[in-house]
Amino acid sequence: MSKESNAVLAPEPQVDFVETPYIADITNRAQTYIKAGFPVHLRGPSGTGKTTIALHLASKLGRPVVMIHGDAEFKTSDLVGAESGYKIKKVDDRFIHTVHKYEEDYSKQWQSNRLTLAVQNGFTLVYDEFTRSRPEANNILLPILQERMMTTQSSKGGETYIKAHPDFCAIFTSNPEEYAGVNRTQDALRDRMVTIDIDHFDYETELQIVMAKSQLFQEDSEKIVKIVRGLRESGKTEFDPTIRGSIMIAKTMATLETTPSESKELFSTICQDILSSETSRIGSKTNQDRVRVIVKDLIEQYY
Numbered sequence: 548m549s550k551e552s553n554a555v556l557a558p559e560p561q562v563d564f565v566e567t568p569y570i571a572d573i574t575n576r577a578q579t580y581i582k583a584g585f586p587v588h589l590r591g592p593s594g595t596g597k598t599t600i601a602l603h604l605a606s607k608l609g610r611p612v613v614m615i616h617g618d619a620e621f622k623t624s625d626l627v628g629a630e631s632g633y634k635i636k637k638v639d640d641r642f643i644h645t646v647h648k649y650e651e652d653y654s655k656q657w658q659s660n661r662l663t664l665a666v667q668n669g670f671t672l673v674y675d676e677f678t679r680s681r682p683e684a685n686n687i688l689l690p691i692l693q694e695r696m697m698t699t700q701s702s703k704g705g706e707t708y709i710k711a712h713p714d715f716c717a718i719f720t721s722n723p724e725e726y727a728g729v730n731r732t733q734d735a736l737r738d739r740m741v742t743i744d745i746d747h748f749d750y751e752t753e754l755q756i757v758m759a760k761s762q763l764f765q766e767d768s769e770k771i772v773k774i775v776r777g778l779r780e781s782g783k784t785e786f787d788p789t790i791r792g793s794i795m796i797a798k799t800m801a802t803l804e805t806t807p808s809e810s811k812e813l814f815s816t817i818c819q820d821i822l823s824s825e826t827s828r829i830g831s832k833t834n835q836d837r838v839r840v841i842v843k844d845l846i847e848q849y850y
């Protein structure tokens with residue numbers, strides 16, 4: 548299988564994907580803009596489901612999907628493709644086994660990269676956390692989004708143009724600009740996409756996701772979701788706890804073959820460990836201790 552075909556994903560529904568009215572509303576709005584020919588940008592804090600919704604949207608469009616993860620090290624050539632020097636092909640002779648022929652192809656090879664692959668073939672591009680790449684690397688996107696035309700360097704030097712396939716479309720995700728390692732979105736790029744701001748899920752969606760991922764019953768999943776939401780709403784944590792914390796608590800309980808209702812002490816310890824870890828990223832013991840106290844109080848409240 549070629550390197551290119553490894554980069555292409557089939558547009559398949561995700562296992563355990565939960566579609567509540569909250570998710571359906573975001574998906575439907577995004578789909579409308581894509582249908583109208585505009586790229587969509589899902590922007591929001593960590594753990595608000597942006598990547599999952601982007602892949603869900605992509606699967607609904609029914610075209611093969613090419614995914615790129617933003618990276619501070621990216622250069623334009625990592626997105627578009629680059630001259631890869633010459634390649635040597637070894638050919639085994641089928642009849643005389645001791646004979647190996649080597650074919651050397653000194654002509655420069657064009658290694659199509661993911662963006663080129665999507666633009667040329669009309670695939671859906673999911674560019675996850677695209678603002679982690681430097682603005683200079685992302686500049687290549689401007690003519691693609693504006694004129695549906697991509698500029699590349701030809702093997703003979705100079706520029707060539709690739710017209711975007713009519714089915715090509717792009718979905719972007721990003722974290723807010725105050726996050727570490729996130730670059731400011733260039734105005735020109737932002738103006739060419741429809742940005743949908745996403746926040747933490749509503750209660751019903753969090754509950755359905757926890758149940759789907761852990762197989763815990765509703766009553767037990769509700770306890771987890773109420774505690775995580777209570778901690779988030781307290782506003783006293785360094786970082787907001789997310790659905791990831793809820794999923795980790797639920798899966799840990801399920802692995803131990805117990806439930807929050809059966810084992811209150813164990814549940815309390817697991818909630819305190821996971822939530823203090825998720826909400827303090829600079830190793831502050833003060834924050835961890837504060838979270839442990841709030842979580843303990845919330846557990847008393849919801850038992």
Ligand SMILES: Nc1ncnc2c1ncn2[C@@H]1O[C@H](COP(=O)(O)OP(=O)(O)OP(=O)(O)O)[C@@H](O)[C@H]1O
Nearest residue numbers: 563564565570592593594595596597598599756790
């Ligand atoms: N609709 C959904 N159905 C089932 N699980 C979901 C859904 N949305 C999100 N999740 C789960 O929630 C978690 C966080 O989602 P996701 O990774 O998409 O968030 P994100 O906003 O892209 O986060 P980050 O900014 O940190 O990359 C994942 O474990 C994901 O599987």
